[in-house]
Amino acid sequence: MLQQFKVPETDAIRVPLAALETTVQRIFAHLGVGENEATLAAEVLVNADLRGVDSHGVSNQLNSYIKGYGDGSINPLPNWKIVRESSGTATIDCDRGLGLMLAPKAMDIAISKAKEVGIGMVTMRQGRHLGMAAYHAMMALKHDMIGICMTAPGPLVLPTFGRKARLGTNPIAFAAPTKHEPAFVLDMATSVIAANKIGLARRLGTLMEPGWVAEADGTPIMEPADPPPPLPDSRSRYSDRILPLGSTRELGSHKGYGLGVMVEIFCAVLSGAQPSTLGEADDIEHFVGAINVDAFTPIEEFKVMMDNFMRVLKETPPAPEHERVLVAGQPEAEMELDRRKNGIPLHREVIKFLHDTCAEMRIEWTLTPN
Amino acid sequence: MLQQFKVPETDAIRVPLAALETTVQRIFAHLGVGENEATLAAEVLVNADLRGVDSHGVSNQLNSYIKGYGDGSINPLPNWKIVRESSGTATIDCDRGLGLMLAPKAMDIAISKAKEVGIGMVTMRQGRHLGMAAYHAMMALKHDMIGICMTAPGPLVLPTFGRKARLGTNPIAFAAPTKHEPAFVLDMATSVIAANKIGLARRLGTLMEPGWVAEADGTPIMEPADPPPPLPDSRSRYSDRILPLGSTRELGSHKGYGLGVMVEIFCAVLSGAQPSTLGEADDIEHFVGAINVDAFTPIEEFKVMMDNFMRVLKETPPAPEHERVLVAGQPEAEMELDRRKNGIPLHREVIKFLHDTCAEMRIEWTLTPN
Numbered sequence: 001m002l003q004q005f006k007v008p009e010t011d012a013i014r015v016p017l018a019a020l021e022t023t024v025q026r027i028f029a030h031l032g033v034g035e036n037e038a039t040l041a042a043e044v045l046v047n048a049d050l051r052g053v054d055s056h057g058v059s060n061q062l063n064s065y066i067k068g069y070g071d072g073s074i075n076p077l078p079n080w081k082i083v084r085e086s087s088g089t090a091t092i093d094c095d096r097g098l099g100l101m102l103a104p105k106a107m108d109i110a111i112s113k114a115k116e117v118g119i120g121m122v123t124m125r126q127g128r129h130l131g132m133a134a135y136h137a138m139m140a141l142k143h144d145m146i147g148i149c150m151t152a153p154g155p156l157v158l159p160t161f162g163r164k165a166r167l168g169t170n171p172i173a174f175a176a177p178t179k180h181e182p183a184f185v186l187d188m189a190t191s192v193i194a195a196n197k198i199g200l201a202r203r204l205g206t207l208m209e210p211g212w213v214a215e216a217d218g219t220p221i222m223e224p225a226d227p228p229p230p231l232p233d234s235r236s237r238y239s240d241r242i243l244p245l246g247s248t249r250e251l252g253s254h255k256g257y258g259l260g261v262m263v264e265i266f267c268a269v270l271s272g273a274q275p276s277t278l279g280e281a282d283d284i285e286h287f288v289g290a291i292n293v294d295a296f297t298p299i300e301e302f303k304v305m306m307d308n309f310m311r312v313l314k315e316t317p318p319a320p321e322h323e324r325v326l327v328a329g330q331p332e333a334e335m336e337l338d339r340r341k342n343g344i345p346l347h348r349e350v351i352k353f354l355h356d357t358c359a360e361m362r363i364e365w366t367l368t369p370n
Numbered sequence: 371m372l373q374q375f376k377v378p379e380t381d382a383i384r385v386p387l388a389a390l391e392t393t394v395q396r397i398f399a400h401l402g403v404g405e406n407e408a409t410l411a412a413e414v415l416v417n418a419d420l421r422g423v424d425s426h427g428v429s430n431q432l433n434s435y436i437k438g439y440g441d442g443s444i445n446p447l448p449n450w451k452i453v454r455e456s457s458g459t460a461t462i463d464c465d466r467g468l469g470l471m472l473a474p475k476a477m478d479i480a481i482s483k484a485k486e487v488g489i490g491m492v493t494m495r496q497g498r499h500l501g502m503a504a505y506h507a508m509m510a511l512k513h514d515m516i517g518i519c520m521t522a523p524g525p526l527v528l529p530t531f532g533r534k535a536r537l538g539t540n541p542i543a544f545a546a547p548t549k550h551e552p553a554f555v556l557d558m559a560t561s562v563i564a565a566n567k568i569g570l571a572r573r574l575g576t577l578m579e580p581g582w583v584a585e586a587d588g589t590p591i592m593e594p595a596d597p598p599p600p601l602p603d604s605r606s607r608y609s610d611r612i613l614p615l616g617s618t619r620e621l622g623s624h625k626g627y628g629l630g631v632m633v634e635i636f637c638a639v640l641s642g643a644q645p646s647t648l649g650e651a652d653d654i655e656h657f658v659g660a661i662n663v664d665a666f667t668p669i670e671e672f673k674v675m676m677d678n679f680m681r682v683l684k685e686t687p688p689a690p691e692h693e694r695v696l697v698a699g700q701p702e703a704e705m706e707l708d709r710r711k712n713g714i715p716l717h718r719e720v721i722k723f724l725h726d727t728c729a730e731m732r733i734e735w736t737l738t739p740n
Contacts, residue, residue: 084665089487089666117489119458119459123666159683159686161695162695164687166682184631184635188624188625188628211620218690219689245626246615246622247621250579250581251621252558252562252616255556255559256615258556261554261697262556269675270661270666277682278678278679291491293640301642308644308648309634313536313631316528317588318531320587320588325529325530326531328624328631
């Protein structure tokens with residue numbers, strides 16, 4: 001197979017969803033993950049590509065998962081267990097398993113508790129990378145519930161006025177059901193940018209915006225600046241000098257900083273782990289929650305009201321030079337429609353990486369014509 | 371009494387905590403509020419002054435409460451009731467009662483549910499002003515719980531790319547217990563500034579910072595600008611053109627906007643009310659939650675870890691020109707120590723307003739020597 005393979009000439013080519021999921025499933029299975037877990041992991045990972053969140057999809061994450069299983073830092077067959085539990089809560093020890101397939105199990109537990117007592121919340125310690133937080137939060141939607149997901153992936157972000165990273169990009173995902181409109185799905189880092197945004201600016205040849213990162217002494221850089229060349233580990237020298245959402249004290253960076261601490265408390269301290277600035281570098285803690293809407297208000301009325309709310313937001317008259325006002329989750333839903341139909345675009349370097357990986361693992365190549 | 375009273379010559383004078391609470395309690399009682407409710411309202415309101423959150427204390431809010439009771443928009447004797455309930459949840463109709471004294475009752479319910487099932491959450495519809503959200507969240511602390519409080523006070527904030535306000539400043543308060551360190555207490559608008567910040571800049575003779583507000587057409591103002599003269603109702607022409615936290619799309623305003631929508635869903639849509647951009651102008655919806663830490667992890671370990679976390683944050687080496695890195699809740703705790711001991715500073719105009727109010731209501735004047 002490998003001999004016949006030609007790297008595509010165009011920058012990105014579209015591959016079918018099902019074929020990509022199957023390929024990724026086989027790679028996880030080859031890495032020692034059980035069949036069902038590999039299927040789930042492939043679905044979660046490819047779902048990010050499907051929704052246009054390429055930063056958390058195949059092209060950006062699969063390589064690091066392969067490395068993690070290879071060097072033993074990720075456990076392919078974790079003996080995860082509930083270590084503490086009440087009617088509405090649970091704490092899980094992930095035994096170094098990937099959040100990608102353990103967070104859905106935690107979310108199932110949260111949903112089942114929310115059916116009983118109205119709310120379910122589960123913290124997860126000793127975990128590994130979560131994947132796209134929105135996937136797990138959105139699991140609540142088909143149960144007519146609100147879903148929440150957070151993760152604390154380790155220090156990259158400066159506290160306001162500080163010169164040393166103390167917090168992760170600590171994202172918050174929140175998904176609420178609607179009737180006909182796309183669900184409201186917020187999935188946001190509590191830092192001003194996600195960690196891979198600097199590398200992305202470099203690849204696209206654009207400047208870093210004012211307010212993204214700080215000088216080595218902690219002073220926010222408030223002018224557009226060239227993204228630096230990558231370090232050997234593909235990070236940049238600004239990777240652990242990202243500013244909290246709000247950028248400066250005057251613009252409210254103490255709020256992004258405060259939200260980051262809150263996420264760290266939900267994920268790490270509440271699960272009995274250390275906050276990431278104090279703990280093991282490999283450990284990543286997570287938090288999921290489900291809220292049964294009907295426990296508060298009739299679900300049908302809620303969904304109709306959500307539709308009205310989403311519509312009034314989208315119909316807000318736009319400012320000059322902007323075509324429309326968006327709502328969180330709407331661009332991703334539009335992207336998903338397109339990619340389900342027309343395939344998922346992968347950069348040719350990613351196609352080559354997948355092909356080389358499949359060849360090495362002796363996995364059948366079905367993504368592109370040979 | 372009135373004849374003898376002299377407006378203080380200094381801008382601010384310190385008044386004792388207990389005397390201020392008593393005076394405010396008597397004012398609420400005069401307005402028709404029951405004795406116990408008046409005592410609670412006074413405690414909540416003066417607690418904001420005590421913690422240095424003057425925007426939500428006596429000087430900034432009492433006058434609007436007096437007006438609201440006077441014109442009938444606030445109900446002094448609300449027949450509030452639970453309209454829907456499950457083991458972990460409740461929905462309250464506030465019957466136009468002030469959130470100041472109803473949110474503590476909702477929080478009591480949330481705490482009692484969290485004792486039973488690990489978490490308790492209560493939404494509140496048809497309410498009036500909440501006061502300082504942190505007060506209600508902090509009620510959870512003495513029960514060794516995490517407290518949450520949010521409120522959706524009506525459209526002042528633009529969606530990203532929009533030219534018409536659709537969201538309130540929609541604050542989120544989050545309080546988590548510690549052992550010896552001050553509790554972590556975040557209380558933040560999801561907009562870049564609180565609504566009264568423009569008037570404050572005007573009074574202080576400072577400029578509005580870039581990124582606070584937008585032009586009438588929705589374009590963010592990214593240069594320092596003079597605060598405008600006040601409108602007749604003491605608002606400013608920028609009051610309903612506040613930008614979401616993040617200010618511009620490049621700096622992440624879609625995140626502040628998304629958080630604002632989330633708060634609106636928790637408070638308004640989940641309580642069966644309309645989001646404030648669609649609903650009655652006077653209605654303000656709230657949300658409170660309590661999380662029983664010990665349901666997740668032993669409370670003693672949690673508190674010790676919180677102390678470690680708070681210390682490592684505070685000990686972060688500071689950036690140039692900054693003395694120290696702060697943690698949310700710490701400046702307020704320091705302020706409270708000082709004001710408990712030395713009294714609460716009130717501007718002489720506020721003293722005069724209180725004195726005139728007491729004279730009119732025939733309430734004994736004990737705040738300053740006559």
